[in-house]
Amino acid sequence: MKVLIVEDALPLATVYGHHISKAGMVSDHVETGKEALGKLRKGGYSVVLLDLQLPDMNGLKVMETIREEQLPVSVVVVTSSGSIKTAVEAMQGGAYDFLVKPVAEERLVTTVKNAVERETLAEVAAEVQKSTSSSKAHHGFVGSSLAMTAVYRMIESVARSNAAVFVTGESGTGKEVCAEAIHKSSSRAKRPFVPLNCAAIPKDLIESEIFGHVKGAFTGATSDRDGAAARADSGTLFLDEICELELGLQAKLLRFLQSSTVQKVGSDSLKKVDVRIVCATNRNPLEEVEAGRFREDLYYRLHVLPIALPPLRARGADILELARHFLSRFAAEEGKSFDGFSVEAEEILLAHSWPGNVREMQNAIRNLVVLNDGPVIEADMLGMVQMRRPAAGQLSSLTSLPSESIIRPAETGNGDWPRLTLSLGQPFEVLERQIIEATIDACGGSLPKTARTLQVSPSTLYRKKEIWAAQETSEPEETQAAS
Incomplete structure (x- = not known):
């Protein structure tokens, strides 16, 4: 597993390479975005340490190409203290993390190691799913989650x-x-x-x-x-x-x-x-x-x-894979011509909690096939098997939601949660921050408790708070520069 250092300042690149070498990792160094993309296309790198200010192109352009070509590498952005807003844009564009110059050795090594571990896990997961999907059968099960x-x-x-x-x-x-x-x-x-x-x-x-x-x-x-x-x-x-x-x-x-x-x-x-x-x-x-x-x-x-x-509710896309499997099987048994499910019907299947798991789905799909004719299972048909339309907050799309939505966190046994009113039509990042900060307040400022409530990693919350603090620090500087 190697790290590619993309930095046009040779002294800095030498320091980064020394720190990475001391940590037991191998690194290569290039000075331009063009050289970086050439190396990355050949493969062999787990992490790219990417400076945003390159002589031939902006580092964000390199990231965009990495994303478009789906190059298997985690990007750690390195930026100067005056470019925090750009670093945030990079995070939104898919960067794993960002470092602010000057970079402390411990911070650099920890971030790169975490990025390497993340990329390794991604490769293992992809390989496991590839080997599973290529097998002829899943031991009698259906699903590749x-x-x-x-x-x-x-x-x-x-x-x-x-x-x-x-x-x-x-x-x-x-x-x-x-x-x-x-x-x-x-x-x-x-x-x-x-x-x-x-x-x-x-x-x-x-x-x-x-x-x-x-x-x-x-x-x-x-x-x-x-x-x-x-x-x-x-x-x-x-x-x-x-x-x-x-x-x-x-x-x-x-x-x-x-x-x-x-x-x-x-x-x-x-x-x-x-x-x-x-x-x-x-x-x-x-x-x-x-x-x-x-x-x-x-x-x-x-x-x-x-x-x-x-449980079935924890198997993600397996829900639709199982539903299509049972639909094909029972349609053949009953002599019916069904081709699949409408988009809205699939939304309902995904939103349903499936307390009876695969057995419940099997019975529900058989019921639908017997009582209806094809070619498509529509959303209205699902009412026959007591599957209600998902609540607005459960849909994968926000297009059908009203302009304002009330979101109430799940009960955790600590009493009633306060209600939070969100106005839609704002960027996702704004809504996300409002939800996280409101939950932190409701949890008495405890990030570990907030992480358990929201079912995310505590490190995710610490990183987001760091980004928000950096944004707030940079905003006055930008306002002053503009004036």
């Missing part, structure tokens, strides 16, 4: 092991799909995959369902019967809703896991089995342990390789 890409990688990793897997996630996120994907990706793929929903079986029958029974063990036991554990021998046993098991049965399950032996209800004999355990719950298992509803020793026996499935 980073959240799901992490799940796919985890599935591939745990499939190589025989250790127990604990899958968590809200109802409808695809926990059984995940369990079956682990099985199919493992060396046990050709052996049985036996799913058992612990919440769907009467409590007095669940032990028999897991371990089996002998004839006469209880009323209705007219013959010997193998349980799920025996049927899954040499394969995978999936115990869904594991937290629904009673404590007494949890003890028997723990004994089974420790000994790998099955004892049928009503029998004294033991049978050795080789079973890979995958379990799942829509609860927080650690909270269940703390509440005394789930054995701690069983939790640690099962919670060896955890996989957390993200």
